[in-house]
Amino acid sequence: MIGEHNENILSDMLPTYYARQFPQNIFCRWLACGSSPQPLCNRELSFTLADDVYLRYLSISHQKDLQTLLQKKCPHKLDVGAVYNTKPSVGRHDAVVISRELVFDIDLTDYDEIRTCCQEARVCEKCWKFMVIACEIIDKALKDDFGFQSILWVFSGRRGIHCWVSDYEARTLDSPGRGAIADYLCLIVGGENQSKKVHLGNENLHSSIRRALNIIDKYFEQLLQDQEFLATDKLNSFLKLILDDALKSQVETTLKKMQEPSLNKWNTFINIYENYCRENGNVIRKIKYLIEEIKIQYCYPRLDVNVTKGFNHLLKSPFSIHPKTGKVSVVFKSANAKNLKIDEIPTIYSLLDDSVAENNQHETNMKAAVKIFQELVFALEKTEAMRKRSDANTSLDF
Numbered sequence: 001m002i003g004e005h006n007e008n009i010l011s012d013m014l015p016t017y018y019a020r021q022f023p024q025n026i027f028c029r030w031l032a033c034g035s036s037p038q039p040l041c042n043r044e045l046s047f048t049l050a051d052d053v054y055l056r057y058l059s060i061s062h063q064k065d066l067q068t069l070l071q072k073k074c075p076h077k078l079d080v081g082a083v084y085n086t087k088p089s090v091g092r093h094d095a096v097v098i099s100r101e102l103v104f105d106i107d108l109t110d111y112d113e114i115r116t117c118c119q120e121a122r123v124c125e126k127c128w129k130f131m132v133i134a135c136e137i138i139d140k141a142l143k144d145d146f147g148f149q150s151i152l153w154v155f156s157g158r159r160g161i162h163c164w165v166s167d168y169e170a171r172t173l174d175s176p177g178r179g180a181i182a183d184y185l186c187l188i189v190g191g192e193n194q195s196k197k198v199h200l201g202n203e204n205l206h207s208s209i210r211r212a213l214n215i216i217d218k219y220f221e222q223l224l225q226d227q228e229f230l231a232t233d234k235l236n237s238f239l240k241l242i243l244d245d246a247l248k249s250q251v252e253t254t255l256k257k258m259q260e261p262s263l264n265k266w267n268t269f270i271n272i273y274e275n276y277c278r279e280n281g282n283v284i285r286k287i288k289y290l291i292e293e294i295k296i297q298y299c300y301p302r303l304d305v306n307v308t309k310g311f312n313h314l315l316k317s318p319f320s321i322h323p324k325t326g327k328v329s330v331v332f333k334s335a336n337a338k339n340l341k342i343d344e345i346p347t348i349y350s351l352l353d354d355s356v357a358e359n360n361q362h363e364t365n366m367k368a369a370v371k372i373f374q375e376l377v378f379a380l381e382k383t384e385a386m387r388k389r390s391d392a393n394t395s396l397d398f
């Protein structure tokens with residue numbers, strides 16, 4: 001039955017899943033393209049077996065190798081690593097990482113201080129909106145600010161999303177380059193003990209921040225209603241975002257008396273803020289972007305920057321099964337993130353058992369996900385072929 005996940009059944013079902021449903025051919029083509037100019041066998045794959053046995057530095061030369069390896073080891077989880085200057089293996093310590101997709105990992109557990117509907121591993125349609133916003137903002141920044149094209153979005157299997165950028169320029173970025181992109185996209189800073197995590201200064205806002213705010217504005221009111229950011233028990237955290245004491249005490253006095261929903265409180269807060277700014281011209285510089293800072297703190301993507309900065313971080317493969325939920329890490333289009341329903345994501349159980357009510361719909365969704373993956377790989381292969389041709393021409397010129 002769907003929703004009942006049993007890791008013992010998983011071992012029985014995985015060989016069939018890998019043989020019938022996992023898009024082996026397209027997966028190998030994606031890996032090969034992303035490994036080029038190194039051969040496919042220089043790419044590290046890693047398996048997590050039943051009982052958490054962990055196999056690193058596996059490699060394949062052809063789809064046939066992958067097929068054999070998957071059937072022989074039956075991994076409960078499949079991770080993709082970096083591309084080395086040589087075939088990676090356990091005993092080889094001189095192997096050097098040459099390239100790796102630029103990756104992003106966004107997980108709802110990093111939203112636990114702001115989301116109120118669920119905590120930890122749980123996720124629902126309400127908090128999924130945080131992922132929709134994150135996907136839209138990062139995707140747009142990668143395309144418009146960096147010119148990347150081969151951007152793959154993948155559901156992580158439980159409560160988050162991953163992004164893989166396969167453009168040659170992204171794959172060959174060095175660590176400082178990855179760090180610079182991660183820092184550029186990171187507006188929320190500070191740990192648990194820091195209440196206010198966003199500071200925009202008082203100069204004109206960078207166009208990428210304006211663009212992110214436009215995206216946030218599409219969802220902000222709905223999120224306020226869903227999450228009740230300003231509910232009585234959350235009000236103190238909200239007030240801590242206002243660093244101007246006089247304004248803060250005005251807001252506190254008024255909002256603490258209000259019984260209305262968060263949206264009404266928010267609108268009242270904006271009125272108080274605007275009046276305060278009109279009456280106190282001398283403080284305006286300090287609180288110029290207070291509204292924007294609050295919206296960003298509540299809605300802007302919370303990236304796991306270490307995953308982006310590191311070359312060697314393994315990341316769960318597209319179409320791997322999440323061992324705890326049985327869900328497939330499906331590929332999706334950024335424009336469609338808002339339509340992705342958690343319940344409609346195929347599971348290994350629903351795909352392999354045609355007596356399950358969701359079987360038909362999940363099969364269709366799986367096929368659609370494979371097709372999106374396929375289209376991305378075809379486009380990437382085309383770009384790679386063009387790059388190789390232009391590289392060859394350049395070297396002929398000398």
Ligand SMILES: [Zn+2]
Pocket residue numbers: 117118122123124125126127128
């Ligand atoms: Zn939720």
